[in-house]
Amino acid sequence: MIIDHPLLGPRDAAEFVYLGDACLIDRPDPGDENAARLFHDYLHIRDNPAGEHRELWFHEHGDRSWLVVTRNTLTHEIVRVELARDVALARGRDR
Amino acid sequence: MRYSVLQILKEGLTGNRGWKPVWREPDPKRHYDTVIVGGGGHGMAAAYYLATVHGLTDIAVLEKGWIGCGNVGRNTTIIRSNYLLPGNEPFYELSMKLWEGLEQDINYNAMVSQRGLINLFHTDPQRDAAVRRGNAMLLAGAGAVLLDRDALRRKCPFLDFDNERFPIKGGLWQPRGGTVRHDAVVWGYARGADQRGVDVIQNCEVTGFDIRDGVCRGVETTRGAIGADKVAVCVAGSSGQVMGLAGLRLPIESHVLQACVTEGLKPAIPGVITFGAGHFYVSQSDKGGLVFGGDIDGYNTYAQRGNLPTVEDVCEGGMALMPMIGRARVLRMWGGVVDMSMDGSPFIDRTPVEGLFFSGGWCYGGFKAVPAGGYCLAHLMATGAPHRVAEAMRLDRFVTGAVIDEKGMGAQANLH
Numbered sequence: 001m002i003i004d005h006p007l008l009g010p011r012d013a014a015e016f017v018y019l020g021d022a023c024l025i026d027r028p029d030p031g032d033e034n035a036a037r038l039f040h041d042y043l044h045i046r047d048n049p050a051g052e053h054r055e056l057w058f059h060e061h062g063d064r065s066w067l068v069v070t071r072n073t074l075t076h077e078i079v080r081v082e083l084a085r086d087v088a089l090a091r092g093r094d095r
Numbered sequence: 096m097r098y099s100v101l102q103i104l105k106e107g108l109t110g111n112r113g114w115k116p117v118w119r120e121p122d123p124k125r126h127y128d129t130v131i132v133g134g135g136g137h138g139m140a141a142a143y144y145l146a147t148v149h150g151l152t153d154i155a156v157l158e159k160g161w162i163g164c165g166n167v168g169r170n171t172t173i174i175r176s177n178y179l180l181p182g183n184e185p186f187y188e189l190s191m192k193l194w195e196g197l198e199q200d201i202n203y204n205a206m207v208s209q210r211g212l213i214n215l216f217h218t219d220p221q222r223d224a225a226v227r228r229g230n231a232m233l234l235a236g237a238g239a240v241l242l243d244r245d246a247l248r249r250k251c252p253f254l255d256f257d258n259e260r261f262p263i264k265g266g267l268w269q270p271r272g273g274t275v276r277h278d279a280v281v282w283g284y285a286r287g288a289d290q291r292g293v294d295v296i297q298n299c300e301v302t303g304f305d306i307r308d309g310v311c312r313g314v315e316t317t318r319g320a321i322g323a324d325k326v327a328v329c330v331a332g333s334s335g336q337v338m339g340l341a342g343l344r345l346p347i348e349s350h351v352l353q354a355c356v357t358e359g360l361k362p363a364i365p366g367v368i369t370f371g372a373g374h375f376y377v378s379q380s381d382k383g384g385l386v387f388g389g390d391i392d393g394y395n396t397y398a399q400r401g402n403l404p405t406v407e408d409v410c411e412g413g414m415a416l417m418p419m420i421g422r423a424r425v426l427r428m429w430g431g432v433v434d435m436s437m438d439g440s441p442f443i444d445r446t447p448v449e450g451l452f453f454s455g456g457w458c459y460g461g462f463k464a465v466p467a468g469g470y471c472l473a474h475l476m477a478t479g480a481p482h483r484v485a486e487a488m489r490l491d492r493f494v495t496g497a498v499i500d501e502k503g504m505g506a507q508a509n510l511h
Contacts, residue, residue, distance in 0.1 A: 001402060014404040018394045020348065044346040044437045044493040048335030050397045073349070073396045 003069060004081050008062060015061040021046055022054035022068045025088050050074055056084060098202055117282060118289035123296050126322035127155045129476065130314055131329060132301050132337060134158030136167035136277075136462065137454050138329035139284040140469020141476070142293045143201070148470070149477035152292035155323075156285075157316060159300040163281035166331045169399075169431035170462040171354050171388050173367050173378060175212045175272035176237040179228050182487030182499045183440060184235040186467055189484050191237065191271060193466030203283030205275050206381065211366035212272030213242065213251070215416075217261045221371055225267040232269065240268040250365060253419050261372035261415060272367060274378050280465060304341045304451070311341070311451040325476055327452040329468075332397065332432025334455035341448055345455070346437045346493050350391045351430040352459045353401040355409070357423040359383030368416070375412030377420075385423055387413060391433065391459060401430045433459050440499035443471050443481065444490040452476055453490060 001013035023046075028038035050073055057067045066084035071077065088095070096102070096115050106113050129145060131138045134156045145151045156162075174194050176187035198205050216225050229239035243265045248256060256263045285295050296318070303315035304326070313322035330337045332349045360383045369376040377387040389409035392401040406428060413420055436442065436456030441464065443454045454472045457464060471485035481488075492498050 013402070020395070040494055041344075045344045046335070046346070046348050047344065048339075048348050048395065050333075050336050050349075053395055055395065071394075074398060076396065076398055076402075 001071075001076055001078065003057060003067065003078060005059065005062070005065075005067065006081055006083055007065070008059075011059070011062060013057075015059060016057040016067075017060045019056040019058060022056050022084075022087070023047075024056060025068075025084065025091065025093070052079065098204075117286045118295050121294045121296065123155060123157075123294065123299065123316070123318050123321050125320075126313070127294070128153040128323070129325045129327070130154070130321060130323035131156045131327045132314065133165075133328065133330040134162035134281070134285070134295060134297065135165045135329060135331060136163075136281050136284070136465035137331075137457070137468045137472065138327070139281050139288060139295075140465050141327060141329065141454070141472040142288040142295075142469075143284045143291075144470045144473035145477060146288055146291035146293055147200075149473060151477060154288070154292075155294040155296055155321065156288070157299045157301055157314070157321075158295070158297045161297050162285055162295060163278055166431040166433065166457075166461060167281045167465065168278050169354070169429060170277055171376065171378065171386050172274045172277045172380075172462065173212065173272070173376070174207075174275055174463040175269055175367070176235070176463075177212065177214065177228065177232055177239065177267065177269045177272065178501065179231045180499060180501060183501060184231055184237065186471070186484040186488070187464065188235045188237045189470065190464050190467030193470060194275065195271075197280075197283070197466060201283040201287040203279060203286060205279040205283055207273070207275045208381075209271050209273040210378075211268060211270045212369070213247070213266040213268045213366065214369045215247075215254075215266045215371040216264055217372045218264065222264055225265075229267050238269060238271055240270065242266045242268050251368065253363070253417055254368075255416060255418055258415060266368075266371075274367065274380075275462075277462060284469070301337060301340070304448075306341060306448055306451075309447075310449040323450075325450050325452065327454065327472060327476060329454045329472070331455065331457060331461060332434050334434040334453070336397075338446075338453065338455075341446070341451060343446055343448070345490075347434045347456055348395050349397055349432050350393065350435050351396045351398060351401045352388065352391045352433050353405055353409070353428055353430045354386065354388035355406065355425045355428040356380070356384040356386050357420070358426050360385065360423060363419070370412050370416045373408075373412035373415060375409055375416060377413065377417075384426065385420060391435070392430075397432050399430050399432055433457070433461070435459075437493060438498040439501055441468070441488055442490045443468065443475060443485045443488045445475070446490065
């Protein structure tokens with residue numbers, strides 16, 4: 001697989017480390033009254049889609065940036081690559 | 096028809112004209128007491144044990160493709176019961192005991208071969224861990240032998256004992272481990288279940304569940320609606336997809352595990368050998384091919400094929416362990432989609448939907464568990480209570496915190 005890095009251009013997926021579903025960006029609020037259930041779901045429960053999947057990849061052997069890669073889990077086709085920082089900021093995170 | 100030496104002689108002398116199809120091809124009825132989704136190893140074994148142990152025969156096994164086209168025909172055929180914990184070792188030991196009597200039980204040659212399995216260790220701490228694991232296996236009745244360097248060298252002289260980076264210090268040997276012809280397992284169970292009245296229905300994809308007031312009353316399929324009092328889902332890599340049709344989200348991700356086989360060679364490798372420093376395991380098939388594999392690719396996929404960097408990593412592990420295989424050419428490689436649970440251990444449990452049962456999360460280790468997995472799922476469905484050896488395999492264990500921490504890595508083992 002080739003990941004088209006937004007800053008560095010096309011890079012071999014072997015340079016990256018995979019973390020998982022990009023929902024991990026949306027960490028629950030520990031102060032929420034349902035925090036125990038929210039953290040259970042956050043840590044353990046996954047949509048696990050067959051088709052387009054937004055997922056976190058870390059460019060360990062490169063610029064050490066986190067990316068949000070949208071990839072088709074049926075074909076391995078990569079349709080979109082974004083910097084995870086941009087995604088997090090757009091979702092209201094402060095960094 | 097019962098298979099026997101006498102039958103083979105008789106058919107051989109009469110032109111082999113008397114053999115019958117091994118199972119029927121029935122059309123689905125409108126209603127069954129029990130419907131099992133997934134005609135793989137676990138689903139077929141569950142149907143067989145429901146029929147033989149519990150006397151229930153109004154059962155249909157629904158398979159989207161042909162039976163055995165999934166992971167039961169894609170694994171590396173290894174059986175073993177070398178686990179560690181009270182929550183899983185007795186389960187795998189039950190499976191090993193069922194393997195030992197399987198062929199007589201189902202009257203089908205599954206080529207169960209207890210040729211032994213050796214897990215190598217390369218450091219002193221790994222030896223300590225092997226001793227602990229071996230003791231746990233002895234307590235569970237699985238049997239284990241700690242091989243020192245000399246004993247191991249007598250069994251496997253071809254290993255690279257003096258590798259500079261990962262010198263081999265010995266191995267933990269389970270003499271009862273071995274290999275099985277994986278396709279024959281699902282065929283044998285299907286034949287045994289069919290003979291007792293179970294309908295094995297192929298090319299029948301489940302497209303939905305009939306759930307009313309929290310109770311599952313049947314399934315929708317590509318061959319019409321089928322009512323059922325109890326439904327069990329055993330679909331391995333597709334667990335997330337199929338259980339999603341019932342509105343359930345699981346602590347599971349689907350990944351691909353690859354395996355390879357080389358051209359046929361003369362007998363060279365006694366039993367199964369696993370590398371303790373990288374991820375590589377190998378056995379030799381009866382046809383002579385070296386069957387080997389290693390890690391999952393590591394990203395979510397349903398593609399049933401992986402990528403070359405993982406194959407390269409597996410082959411590097413093989414070369415570090417036994418350089419003699421370097422000139423063997425790989426004939427084929429393939430992938431299977433495995434349902435990786437968050438702690439690396441399986442589920443055999445009810446679900447929040449009444450009447451809907453789930454067996455999954457088998458990760459990359461489902462094949463060895465086929466007999467006990469089917470046996471314990473049948474026990475749960477027939478009696479309403481989990482089997483004694485499968486009590487820890489709860490679906491809600493990440494809520495309760497009672498995870499099965501096989502590798503001692505905590506609740507987030509990050510095995511995938």
